[in-house]
Amino acid sequence: MTQTITILGAGIIGLWQALTLVRAGFPVHLIERSPQPAPFAGSASRYAGAMLAPDCEAEAAPALVRELGHAALPLWRAVYPGIAARGTLVVAPPREPGELARYARATLHHTRLDANALATLEPELATRFDTALYFAGEAHMAATDAMDFLLNAVVEAGARVSFGAPDVSPPAPGLLIDCRGLAACSDLPALRGVRGERVLVRAREVGFTRPIRLLHPRVPLYVVPWPDRIYMIGATVIESADGGPMTVRSALELLGAASLLHAGFAEAEILDLGAGVRPALPDNIPRVIVEQGGRTLRANGAYRHGFLLAPILAQATLAYLASAPDHPLLERAPK
Ligand SMILES: Cc1cc2nc3c(=O)[nH]c(=O)nc-3n(C[C@H](O)[C@H](O)[C@H](O)COP(=O)(O)OP(=O)(O)OC[C@H]3O[C@@H](n4cnc5c(N)ncnc54)[C@H](O)[C@@H]3O)c2cc1C
Numbered sequence: 001m002t003q004t005i006t007i008l009g010a011g012i013i014g015l016w017q018a019l020t021l022v023r024a025g026f027p028v029h030l031i032e033r034s035p036q037p038a039p040f041a042g043s044a045s046r047y048a049g050a051m052l053a054p055d056c057e058a059e060a061a062p063a064l065v066r067e068l069g070h071a072a073l074p075l076w077r078a079v080y081p082g083i084a085a086r087g088t089l090v091v092a093p094p095r096e097p098g099e100l101a102r103y104a105r106a107t108l109h110h111t112r113l114d115a116n117a118l119a120t121l122e123p124e125l126a127t128r129f130d131t132a133l134y135f136a137g138e139a140h141m142a143a144t145d146a147m148d149f150l151l152n153a154v155v156e157a158g159a160r161v162s163f164g165a166p167d168v169s170p171p172a173p174g175l176l177i178d179c180r181g182l183a184a185c186s187d188l189p190a191l192r193g194v195r196g197e198r199v200l201v202r203a204r205e206v207g208f209t210r211p212i213r214l215l216h217p218r219v220p221l222y223v224v225p226w227p228d229r230i231y232m233i234g235a236t237v238i239e240s241a242d243g244g245p246m247t248v249r250s251a252l253e254l255l256g257a258a259s260l261l262h263a264g265f266a267e268a269e270i271l272d273l274g275a276g277v278r279p280a281l282p283d284n285i286p287r288v289i290v291e292q293g294g295r296t297l298r299a300n301g302a303y304r305h306g307f308l309l310a311p312i313l314a315q316a317t318l319a320y321l322a323s324a325p326d327h328p329l330l331e332r333a334p335k
Contacts, residue, residue, distance in 0.1 A: 003174030004029050010161075011043040012143075012310045013286075013299050014179030015150040018159055019079070020314035026321070028159040033183075035164030040147050044181055047198055047276030049224040049232050050143035050307045051211050052076060055135045056088055057304060059106045062285060064328060065305055066108070068312045073139060075311035079153070080146055083139050084225075086210035089113075089122055090133040093260065099215040100133060110135050124207050124262060140211050142226040143307070177317065178298040182241060182279040188289070188298055193241025193277040196304075197250045198234035200272040205264030206231065212261055219257040230271065233258045237304070246273040278303050288316040291333045 007018050010032035022028040034042040054069025077083050090110075092099035104110060110133045119126035121134065155161055178184050185191045206229065214221045224232040236250050251273055258265045281287060281301030286309055289298045297320065299313045312329060319327040 003027075004160075005175045005177060006031060007177045007179055009033075009043075009179035009181060009183070010039060010151065010163075011179060011181050012045040012048070012147065012150075012306045013181070013302055013313055014177075015147060015154065016310035016314040017177050017179055017299055017317055018154045019150055019157065020311070020318060021321075022154060022157040022159040024318060028154070030154060030159055030161045031165045032161075032163050033165060039151065039163055040144060044196075044276035044278055045147060045306060046144050047196060047235075047274050048143045048307055049198070049211070049222060049234050050141045050146060051088070051222070051224060052083070052139040052141075052308050053088055053135070053211070054308060055107050055109045055138060056090065056213060057308070058108065059103060061305065062283065064285060065309070068328065069305065069308045070137075072308055072311045073137070075315075076139070079311075080141065080149055082141050082145055082149060084141060084210070085139040087134055087136040088138040088211045088213060089118075089125060090135070090213045090215065091125065091129045091131075091261075092215040094129070096215065096217060099217070100131065103215055104133055107133075107135075109137055122208060122210065122212070125212060128261065138211070140224050141307075142230075143232075145227075146307075175294075176296045178296060179300065181300065182277050184279070184298060184300055185241075188300060190281055191300060192239070192280050192282075193243075194280050194303060195238040195240045195242055195275055195277050196235040197238075197246040197254070197273070197275040198232055199246075199251060199254050199270060200230060200232055200274075201265065201268035201270055202228070202230050203262075203264050203268035204229050205267055206262045208262070214257060214261055216257050216260070219253045221254060221257040223258055223261060231258075231265075231268070233265075241277055243275055243277045246275050278306070285329070286313055287329050287331045288313055288320065288327075289331045289333050290320060
Protein backbone atom coordinates (compact mmCIF):
# COMPACT_ATOMS: atom_id res chain seq x y z
CA MET A 1 0.00 0.00 0.00
CA THR A 2 1.41 3.41 -0.97
CA GLN A 3 -1.50 5.65 0.01
CA THR A 4 -1.24 7.28 3.41
CA ILE A 5 -3.03 5.59 6.30
CA THR A 6 -4.92 8.23 8.28
CA ILE A 7 -5.35 7.49 11.99
CA LEU A 8 -7.88 9.56 13.90
CA GLY A 9 -7.24 9.92 17.63
CA ALA A 10 -3.99 9.86 19.63
CA GLY A 11 -5.24 8.01 22.68
CA ILE A 12 -3.39 4.84 23.63
CA ILE A 13 -5.11 2.87 20.85
CA GLY A 14 -4.28 5.39 18.10
CA LEU A 15 -0.68 5.78 19.30
CA TRP A 16 -0.07 2.03 19.16
CA GLN A 17 -1.73 1.77 15.73
CA ALA A 18 0.42 4.62 14.42
CA LEU A 19 3.69 3.30 15.83
CA THR A 20 3.12 -0.26 14.67
CA LEU A 21 2.12 0.74 11.15
CA VAL A 22 4.85 3.33 10.59
CA ARG A 23 7.49 0.89 11.84
CA ALA A 24 6.06 -1.71 9.46
CA GLY A 25 6.78 0.68 6.60
CA PHE A 26 3.36 2.25 5.95
CA PRO A 27 3.03 6.01 5.42
CA VAL A 28 1.02 7.23 8.42
CA HIS A 29 -0.76 10.49 9.26
CA LEU A 30 -1.92 10.64 12.90
CA ILE A 31 -4.60 13.28 13.50
CA GLU A 32 -5.67 14.34 17.00
CA ARG A 33 -8.40 16.81 17.88
CA SER A 34 -6.80 18.09 21.12
CA PRO A 35 -4.33 20.89 20.47
CA GLN A 36 -0.68 21.05 21.56
CA PRO A 37 0.67 21.68 24.20
CA ALA A 38 -1.86 19.33 25.86
CA PRO A 39 -1.95 16.62 23.20
CA PHE A 40 -3.87 14.08 25.28
CA ALA A 41 -6.33 16.45 26.96
CA GLY A 42 -9.35 14.92 25.24
CA SER A 43 -8.45 11.29 25.85
CA ALA A 44 -9.69 8.75 28.37
CA SER A 45 -6.18 7.29 28.27
CA ARG A 46 -4.60 10.11 30.27
CA TYR A 47 -6.67 9.08 33.31
CA ALA A 48 -5.65 5.43 33.24
CA GLY A 49 -3.75 3.61 35.96
CA ALA A 50 -1.88 2.04 33.05
CA MET A 51 -1.57 -1.33 34.71
CA LEU A 52 -0.82 -4.33 32.51
CA ALA A 53 -2.77 -6.69 34.73
CA PRO A 54 -4.22 -9.54 32.68
CA ASP A 55 -4.53 -11.89 35.66
CA CYS A 56 -6.14 -9.48 38.13
CA GLU A 57 -8.50 -8.17 35.48
CA ALA A 58 -9.56 -11.74 34.70
CA GLU A 59 -11.61 -11.68 37.89
CA ALA A 60 -14.32 -9.93 35.88
CA ALA A 61 -13.07 -9.98 32.27
CA PRO A 62 -13.49 -12.71 29.64
CA ALA A 63 -10.69 -15.29 29.36
CA LEU A 64 -9.73 -13.83 25.96
CA VAL A 65 -8.67 -10.58 27.67
CA ARG A 66 -6.34 -12.54 29.96
CA GLU A 67 -4.87 -14.59 27.11
CA LEU A 68 -4.30 -11.61 24.81
CA GLY A 69 -3.13 -9.48 27.73
CA HIS A 70 -0.35 -11.96 28.41
CA ALA A 71 0.65 -11.74 24.75
CA ALA A 72 0.74 -7.93 25.01
CA LEU A 73 3.28 -7.74 27.84
CA PRO A 74 6.36 -8.60 25.71
CA LEU A 75 5.15 -6.21 22.99
CA TRP A 76 5.07 -3.37 25.53
CA ARG A 77 8.47 -4.32 26.91
CA ALA A 78 9.98 -4.34 23.43
CA VAL A 79 8.78 -0.79 22.75
CA TYR A 80 8.75 1.11 26.05
CA PRO A 81 11.64 1.05 28.54
CA GLY A 82 9.50 2.73 31.22
CA ILE A 83 7.57 -0.46 32.03
CA ALA A 84 7.86 -1.41 35.73
CA ALA A 85 7.60 -5.19 35.93
CA ARG A 86 7.15 -5.69 39.67
CA GLY A 87 3.85 -7.58 39.78
CA THR A 88 0.67 -6.71 41.68
CA LEU A 89 -0.29 -7.29 45.32
CA VAL A 90 -3.93 -7.89 46.30
CA VAL A 91 -5.13 -7.54 49.89
CA ALA A 92 -8.49 -7.68 51.65
CA PRO A 93 -9.64 -5.77 54.73
CA PRO A 94 -8.91 -7.97 57.80
CA ARG A 95 -12.65 -8.20 58.55
CA GLU A 96 -13.24 -9.68 55.04
CA PRO A 97 -10.91 -12.72 55.03
CA GLY A 98 -13.14 -14.62 52.59
CA GLU A 99 -12.59 -12.01 49.88
CA LEU A 100 -8.99 -13.03 49.23
CA ALA A 101 -9.95 -16.69 48.86
CA ARG A 102 -12.79 -15.78 46.49
CA TYR A 103 -10.44 -13.62 44.39
CA ALA A 104 -7.85 -16.42 44.33
CA ARG A 105 -10.45 -18.84 42.96
CA ALA A 106 -11.49 -16.38 40.24
CA THR A 107 -7.93 -15.73 38.99
CA LEU A 108 -4.74 -17.54 37.92
CA HIS A 109 -0.96 -17.16 38.27
CA HIS A 110 -0.79 -15.93 41.87
CA THR A 111 1.02 -16.90 45.05
CA ARG A 112 -0.41 -16.57 48.55
CA LEU A 113 2.08 -14.63 50.72
CA ASP A 114 2.32 -14.98 54.49
CA ALA A 115 3.28 -12.07 56.75
CA ASN A 116 7.04 -12.65 56.38
CA ALA A 117 6.95 -12.91 52.62
CA LEU A 118 4.78 -9.80 52.39
CA ALA A 119 7.13 -7.87 54.69
CA THR A 120 10.05 -8.79 52.45
CA LEU A 121 8.29 -7.82 49.23
CA GLU A 122 6.39 -4.65 50.27
CA PRO A 123 7.38 -3.75 53.85
CA GLU A 124 5.04 -0.79 54.25
CA LEU A 125 2.00 -2.90 53.35
CA ALA A 126 2.94 -5.51 55.93
CA THR A 127 2.35 -3.08 58.79
CA ARG A 128 -1.41 -3.38 58.14
CA PHE A 129 -1.90 -6.72 56.35
CA ASP A 130 -0.57 -10.17 57.19
CA THR A 131 -1.37 -11.93 53.93
CA ALA A 132 -1.72 -11.04 50.25
CA LEU A 133 -1.98 -12.53 46.79
CA TYR A 134 1.03 -11.82 44.59
CA PHE A 135 0.62 -11.72 40.80
CA ALA A 136 4.30 -11.72 39.84
CA GLY A 137 3.84 -11.48 36.07
CA GLU A 138 2.04 -8.13 35.94
CA ALA A 139 3.45 -4.67 35.16
CA HIS A 140 2.57 -1.00 35.18
CA MET A 141 3.66 2.41 33.91
CA ALA A 142 2.74 6.09 34.28
CA ALA A 143 0.09 6.71 31.64
CA THR A 144 1.05 10.11 30.27
CA ASP A 145 4.80 9.35 30.38
CA ALA A 146 4.14 6.31 28.21
CA MET A 147 1.93 8.31 25.83
CA ASP A 148 4.60 11.02 25.49
CA PHE A 149 7.16 8.34 24.71
CA LEU A 150 4.96 6.66 22.09
CA LEU A 151 4.14 9.98 20.42
CA ASN A 152 7.84 10.84 20.14
CA ALA A 153 8.52 7.38 18.75
CA VAL A 154 5.78 7.83 16.14
CA VAL A 155 7.31 11.14 15.01
CA GLU A 156 10.86 9.75 15.03
CA ALA A 157 9.74 6.81 12.90
CA GLY A 158 8.61 9.26 10.21
CA ALA A 159 4.84 9.60 10.65
CA ARG A 160 3.12 12.92 10.05
CA VAL A 161 1.28 14.14 13.15
CA SER A 162 -1.36 16.92 13.33
CA PHE A 163 -2.85 18.24 16.55
CA GLY A 164 -5.82 20.54 17.03
CA ALA A 165 -7.26 19.17 13.81
CA PRO A 166 -10.93 19.60 12.94
CA ASP A 167 -12.95 16.52 11.98
CA VAL A 168 -11.73 14.89 8.77
CA SER A 169 -14.52 15.61 6.31
CA PRO A 170 -14.69 14.38 3.62
CA PRO A 171 -12.58 11.34 4.60
CA ALA A 172 -9.00 11.42 3.42
CA PRO A 173 -8.15 9.14 0.50
CA GLY A 174 -6.66 5.78 1.45
CA LEU A 175 -7.31 3.76 4.58
CA LEU A 176 -8.85 5.48 7.61
CA ILE A 177 -8.32 3.98 11.07
CA ASP A 178 -10.79 5.46 13.50
CA CYS A 179 -9.40 5.48 17.07
CA ARG A 180 -11.58 8.27 18.43
CA GLY A 181 -12.71 6.36 21.53
CA LEU A 182 -16.15 7.41 22.68
CA ALA A 183 -16.28 10.21 20.08
CA ALA A 184 -16.91 7.46 17.49
CA CYS A 185 -20.27 6.52 19.06
CA SER A 186 -22.35 7.98 16.20
CA ASP A 187 -20.56 5.58 13.80
CA LEU A 188 -20.47 2.68 16.29
CA PRO A 189 -23.93 2.68 17.90
CA ALA A 190 -23.06 -0.28 20.15
CA LEU A 191 -20.38 1.78 21.89
CA ARG A 192 -21.16 2.96 25.42
CA GLY A 193 -19.29 5.02 28.01
CA VAL A 194 -18.06 3.75 31.37
CA ARG A 195 -16.97 6.58 33.61
CA GLY A 196 -13.81 6.16 35.65
CA GLU A 197 -12.75 8.64 38.32
CA ARG A 198 -9.30 8.76 39.83
CA VAL A 199 -7.18 10.86 42.19
CA LEU A 200 -3.50 11.70 41.72
CA VAL A 201 -1.60 12.41 44.93
CA ARG A 202 1.99 12.96 45.97
CA ALA A 203 2.45 10.91 49.14
CA ARG A 204 5.98 11.50 50.43
CA GLU A 205 5.40 9.14 53.39
CA VAL A 206 4.29 6.21 51.22
CA GLY A 207 6.89 3.96 49.64
CA PHE A 208 4.87 1.36 47.74
CA THR A 209 6.78 -0.03 44.78
CA ARG A 210 4.08 -1.91 42.86
CA PRO A 211 0.30 -1.64 42.29
CA ILE A 212 -1.77 -2.65 45.32
CA ARG A 213 -5.42 -3.71 44.98
CA LEU A 214 -7.76 -3.59 47.97
CA LEU A 215 -10.79 -5.90 47.83
CA HIS A 216 -13.03 -3.50 49.68
CA PRO A 217 -16.65 -4.72 49.47
CA ARG A 218 -18.05 -1.25 48.65
CA VAL A 219 -15.05 0.58 47.21
CA PRO A 220 -12.73 -1.81 45.35
CA LEU A 221 -9.59 0.20 44.88
CA TYR A 222 -6.12 0.17 43.43
CA VAL A 223 -3.11 2.36 44.05
CA VAL A 224 -0.46 2.59 41.33
CA PRO A 225 2.98 4.04 42.15
CA TRP A 226 4.37 6.46 39.59
CA PRO A 227 7.78 8.18 39.75
CA ASP A 228 8.48 10.84 42.43
CA ARG A 229 6.10 9.33 45.02
CA ILE A 230 3.07 10.14 42.90
CA TYR A 231 0.24 7.62 43.28
CA MET A 232 -2.75 7.08 41.04
CA ILE A 233 -5.71 6.08 43.22
CA GLY A 234 -8.57 4.59 41.25
CA ALA A 235 -11.02 3.97 40.02
CA THR A 236 -14.77 4.13 39.88
CA VAL A 237 -16.61 2.06 37.24
CA ILE A 238 -19.89 3.83 36.49
CA GLU A 239 -22.15 3.06 33.53
CA SER A 240 -22.27 6.61 32.23
CA ALA A 241 -20.80 8.66 29.39
CA ASP A 242 -20.54 11.70 31.65
CA GLY A 243 -16.97 12.99 31.53
CA GLY A 244 -17.64 15.81 33.99
CA PRO A 245 -15.61 16.53 37.12
CA MET A 246 -15.23 13.96 39.89
CA THR A 247 -17.94 13.92 42.56
CA VAL A 248 -17.25 14.58 46.24
CA ARG A 249 -18.69 11.14 47.04
CA SER A 250 -16.18 9.38 44.80
CA ALA A 251 -13.28 11.48 46.10
CA LEU A 252 -14.20 10.72 49.71
CA GLU A 253 -14.63 7.01 49.02
CA LEU A 254 -11.38 6.58 47.07
CA LEU A 255 -9.28 8.63 49.47
CA GLY A 256 -10.88 6.96 52.52
CA ALA A 257 -10.19 3.49 51.12
CA ALA A 258 -6.61 4.45 50.19
CA SER A 259 -5.87 5.41 53.78
CA LEU A 260 -6.84 1.86 54.80
CA LEU A 261 -3.76 0.75 52.85
CA HIS A 262 -1.30 3.22 54.36
CA ALA A 263 -1.61 5.98 56.97
CA GLY A 264 0.71 8.15 54.89
CA PHE A 265 -2.05 8.83 52.36
CA ALA A 266 -3.70 11.10 54.94
CA GLU A 267 -0.75 13.51 54.59
CA ALA A 268 -0.58 13.32 50.79
CA GLU A 269 -0.94 16.36 48.52
CA ILE A 270 -3.83 16.08 46.06
CA LEU A 271 -2.46 16.86 42.60
CA ASP A 272 -5.49 16.17 40.44
CA LEU A 273 -9.03 14.83 40.62
CA GLY A 274 -10.34 13.68 37.28
CA ALA A 275 -12.67 11.44 35.30
CA GLY A 276 -12.27 9.71 31.97
CA VAL A 277 -14.88 7.81 30.00
CA ARG A 278 -13.84 4.35 28.84
CA PRO A 279 -15.25 3.35 25.44
CA ALA A 280 -16.84 -0.10 25.68
CA LEU A 281 -18.61 -2.58 23.39
CA PRO A 282 -21.41 -4.81 24.75
CA ASP A 283 -19.08 -7.71 25.70
CA ASN A 284 -16.29 -5.38 26.91
CA ILE A 285 -13.87 -6.89 24.39
CA PRO A 286 -12.21 -4.41 22.01
CA ARG A 287 -12.20 -4.94 18.27
CA VAL A 288 -10.80 -3.70 15.00
CA ILE A 289 -13.99 -3.54 12.94
CA VAL A 290 -13.62 -3.49 9.16
CA GLU A 291 -16.19 -1.28 7.41
CA GLN A 292 -16.91 0.27 4.02
CA GLY A 293 -15.35 -2.54 2.04
CA GLY A 294 -12.08 -2.18 3.93
CA ARG A 295 -11.67 1.60 3.56
CA THR A 296 -12.35 2.23 7.27
CA LEU A 297 -11.18 0.28 10.31
CA ARG A 298 -12.55 1.18 13.74
CA ALA A 299 -10.22 0.22 16.61
CA ASN A 300 -12.31 0.74 19.68
CA GLY A 301 -14.12 -0.66 22.73
CA ALA A 302 -11.05 -1.02 24.96
CA TYR A 303 -13.09 -0.58 28.18
CA ARG A 304 -10.76 -1.16 31.19
CA HIS A 305 -8.04 -2.67 29.01
CA GLY A 306 -6.84 -0.01 26.58
CA PHE A 307 -3.24 -0.01 27.80
CA LEU A 308 -3.23 -3.77 28.16
CA LEU A 309 -4.62 -4.56 24.72
CA ALA A 310 -3.50 -1.63 22.51
CA PRO A 311 -0.52 -3.61 21.10
CA ILE A 312 -2.80 -6.54 20.27
CA LEU A 313 -5.30 -4.27 18.48
CA ALA A 314 -2.37 -2.94 16.44
CA GLN A 315 -1.46 -6.51 15.54
CA ALA A 316 -5.06 -7.12 14.46
CA THR A 317 -4.74 -4.21 12.01
CA LEU A 318 -1.43 -5.57 10.73
CA ALA A 319 -3.07 -8.96 10.25
CA TYR A 320 -5.82 -7.30 8.21
CA LEU A 321 -3.29 -5.44 6.05
CA ALA A 322 -1.40 -8.68 5.50
CA SER A 323 -4.67 -10.30 4.32
CA ALA A 324 -4.64 -12.70 7.26
CA PRO A 325 -8.00 -11.73 8.71
CA ASP A 326 -8.31 -14.46 11.32
CA HIS A 327 -7.09 -12.41 14.26
CA PRO A 328 -9.36 -12.83 17.34
CA LEU A 329 -9.93 -9.06 17.61
CA LEU A 330 -10.66 -8.51 13.91
CA GLU A 331 -14.30 -8.29 12.87
CA ARG A 332 -15.98 -7.52 9.57
CA ALA A 333 -19.09 -5.37 9.85
CA PRO A 334 -22.03 -6.77 7.87
CA LYS A 335 -22.49 -4.93 4.54
C1 LIG B 1 -9.76 5.88 35.56
C2 LIG B 1 -9.33 4.91 34.50
C3 LIG B 1 -8.37 3.94 34.78
C4 LIG B 1 -7.96 3.04 33.80
N1 LIG B 1 -6.97 2.14 34.07
C5 LIG B 1 -6.53 1.29 33.12
C6 LIG B 1 -5.46 0.40 33.38
O1 LIG B 1 -4.90 0.37 34.47
N2 LIG B 1 -5.06 -0.46 32.38
C7 LIG B 1 -5.65 -0.43 31.13
O2 LIG B 1 -5.25 -1.23 30.28
N3 LIG B 1 -6.66 0.43 30.86
C8 LIG B 1 -7.11 1.28 31.83
N4 LIG B 1 -8.14 2.15 31.56
C9 LIG B 1 -8.82 2.04 30.28
C10 LIG B 1 -8.13 2.82 29.18
O3 LIG B 1 -7.77 4.09 29.65
C11 LIG B 1 -9.07 2.95 27.96
O4 LIG B 1 -9.40 1.65 27.52
C12 LIG B 1 -8.34 3.70 26.86
O5 LIG B 1 -8.01 4.98 27.31
C13 LIG B 1 -9.15 3.83 25.58
O6 LIG B 1 -8.27 4.42 24.66
P1 LIG B 1 -8.73 5.01 23.25
O7 LIG B 1 -7.48 5.39 22.56
O8 LIG B 1 -9.69 4.08 22.61
O9 LIG B 1 -9.60 6.31 23.63
P2 LIG B 1 -9.12 7.74 24.12
O10 LIG B 1 -7.98 7.62 25.07
O11 LIG B 1 -10.32 8.45 24.61
O12 LIG B 1 -8.55 8.45 22.82
C14 LIG B 1 -9.38 8.90 21.78
C15 LIG B 1 -8.72 10.13 21.18
O13 LIG B 1 -9.45 10.53 20.01
C16 LIG B 1 -9.45 11.94 19.98
N5 LIG B 1 -10.53 12.37 19.08
C17 LIG B 1 -11.86 12.40 19.31
N6 LIG B 1 -12.51 12.85 18.22
C18 LIG B 1 -11.57 13.10 17.27
C19 LIG B 1 -11.62 13.57 15.93
N7 LIG B 1 -12.77 13.87 15.32
N8 LIG B 1 -10.47 13.71 15.26
C20 LIG B 1 -9.27 13.41 15.84
N9 LIG B 1 -9.17 12.97 17.12
C21 LIG B 1 -10.31 12.80 17.81
C22 LIG B 1 -9.64 12.33 21.43
O14 LIG B 1 -9.27 13.68 21.65
C23 LIG B 1 -8.72 11.34 22.13
O15 LIG B 1 -7.42 11.83 22.26
C24 LIG B 1 -8.55 3.08 32.50
C25 LIG B 1 -9.49 4.07 32.20
C26 LIG B 1 -9.87 4.99 33.19
C27 LIG B 1 -10.86 6.07 32.82
